[in-house]
Amino acid sequence: MDSHGQYEQRVVWAVVGTGIGPLLLAATREGLVNVVFHATDEVRDGALDRLASRLGTEPVEEPGSALLAEAIRQVEAYFAGRRQAFDLPLDWSLISGFHRQVLRELAAGVPFGTVVGYGDLAGRVGQPGAAQAVGTAMGANPLPVVVPCHRVVESGGGIGGFGGGLEAKRRLLALEGVLPEPLF
Numbered sequence: 001m002d003s004h005g006q007y008e009q010r011v012v013w014a015v016v017g018t019g020i021g022p023l024l025l026a027a028t029r030e031g032l033v034n035v036v037f038h039a040t041d042e043v044r045d046g047a048l049d050r051l052a053s054r055l056g057t058e059p060v061e062e063p064g065s066a067l068l069a070e071a072i073r074q075v076e077a078y079f080a081g082r083r084q085a086f087d088l089p090l091d092w093s094l095i096s097g098f099h100r101q102v103l104r105e106l107a108a109g110v111p112f113g114t115v116v117g118y119g120d121l122a123g124r125v126g127q128p129g130a131a132q133a134v135g136t137a138m139g140a141n142p143l144p145v146v147v148p149c150h151r152v153v154e155s156g157g158g159i160g161g162f163g164g165g166l167e168a169k170r171r172l173l174a175l176e177g178v179l180p181e182p183l184f
Helices: 041-055 066-079 097-109 118-124 131-139 166-175
Strands: 012-016 023-027 032-036
Touching (some): 023 041, 023 066
Antiparallel strands (some): 023 032
16 A cells, blocks of 8 residues: 555566467456567567556566466466456456447457457447447457457458457467468
């Protein structure tokens, strides 16, 4: 606690190796707050600087932290094919408004092994015709993989975009049985 009896913000992080490359996981006392693709040193450092700026405290590398242990375990189980759903507390403080509404619907309503179109997801949150805004929300997702923006595809059958890269999206959809495994 700080001198005013308030809990100080605490952010811990770790990098986890996965089938789509290293992911940075960051958590607060509220829950998992950020997942970052391609967590090389440079990407990791930039993400940690952004987190420090947004959350007002310097993130601390602490892979053994109780705040991260379950998230790491579940992410590893997912990529090993032993977990289909994440059951983690999430800290939504990095996103708000329409984007948060869309991402919460995605997390709750689009299960493992299924996909949804951008326009369909817009309709689910009461904004039919807001497919482009849904695409923007997917690009702003601070919790990819755990909040499965890879499951959102184009209505015409195209794979759509993905912040982690199209190859990562293909691999995630293949892991979930939606697409065949990549040939190479």
